[in-house]
Amino acid sequence: MSGTAIVGIAELPPRRSTPGTTTLELLAKVAVAAVADAGLDHLQIDGLVCGPQVGETPQHVPATVAEYLGLRPRYAGMVDLGGATAAAMVWRAGAAIAAGMCTTVLCLLANSRDPAAPRRSPNRNPIREFDVPYGASGANQAYAMVAQRHMADFGTTTEQLMCVPVKERENAQLNPDAVFHGRTITLEDVRRSPMVMAPLHQLEMVMPCGGGAALVVTSAERARDLAHPLVAMLGAGEAVTHRALSQAPSLTTSPLAAAIDQAYRQAAIGPNDLDLLAAYDCYSILLPITVEDAGLCDKGEGGPWVAEHDFSIASRLPINPHGGQLACGQADLSGGMGHVVEAVRQLRGAAGARQVPNAELALVTGNGATFSEEVALVLAAGER
């Protein structure tokens, strides 16, 4: 990694107390100074690495910081290695640049301190301050608002959205590990399930579960000597645009479009080359927007497309043969890893009764917050 250089530095003078300031405000001050020191414009920052912010922003830290700074990074992460965090950020930034994920990374740390305040202050990030007072806690309302706008702009119907969990449940009947194995549903079941946030019904939302998932990643060279057929990562893309839905650049085109585009380009493939789509699916509305942003249909056509498309392993493009999170259940963050695991299983040819015939190329998507933090991977059977 001799190609990595540190070109900008800044510090805020340490003070015993910084009363009334938030960590976000301090991060903004030091970010401005560091980028000025580098002689760069902030628009040239396309990577962001942050540290944990206990008591202020418990989750989605990079997206919260990026939004606060008006940044839209193509690589964003958090390092949580205590006193080694800063040094760890530097080589990770270099690795992200070497991998072609971004060109210029801002590594940011700050700490607000008020000895008079409670040791663990309540969350006080922008969502907590500006959205929660209106009864807008959690993710359901945000996805409902994305769905509502898609329906208003393109005529997407509730029936088209409701068919997503129906089709994923059908797929899950070949997955004995799915929480809804043995329990198919109909459109009528979805319609009759409680309305949670209009237009989304309970059966259009993931069921929270316990569980876990893991992956082992190595070099292609080392992979050749190991037990399973090689599954290669051909391309990756990442895009973070906002945290609060009010700050999203668009409600109907997600940052997945940019992430998938980069992954396709790195892999030198296009949507017509795919044999499998492992699409992140915490809510029904994810599928129409994902297939649009993946170039499988035009923008606005995702509703009819998912209604007409065959999700099963007999399809020309199977979607989530394991049932996705809507039918498997969502074991918090590991639910998203389930899509990666399923893609690898299929590309190994080891999916048993639900094996997709001749699966060679898969697109895997990951989605965080509300279409805020998006990642796409192109995986392939064997080396190219």
Place this chain on the structure above:
Amino acid sequence: MSGEHDEVRVPQRVSTPLTAPYWEAAEKGNLLVQVCIDCGRLQLYPGAVCRGCWSEHLRWRSVEGSGTVWTTTVAEVPGHPAWRDAVPYCIAIVELDEGPRLLTNIVGCDPYAVGVRQRVRLVRAGDHEPGPPLRFMPC
């Protein structure tokens, strides 16, 4: 009988010295946005820097509070139990005529009647309904 049902309280309002003027104005029915002195950009929510040009030179400007519904939903099952007696209620994101957007509630109408692109205005002190400041109603 008073059970846990009664004990779930609405989360306490949080603010910082930087954002306090926004909430002080809100309590009087006034909506403030931040203006960047260097590039002229207007922004909500208020922050320490202009999210367009990173200038730290920001001032407050009062706006009328007219806008359109960018998107909307009706909460039937609230995300926080303190709102369970308030359902159904409308959560919406309003795009002000000046540009910035904020999440709010649309009140004074059937929550299911609120639609994308509908014109709304800030609830004035005289329109008083209990609840947080800076809510909107149909024009």
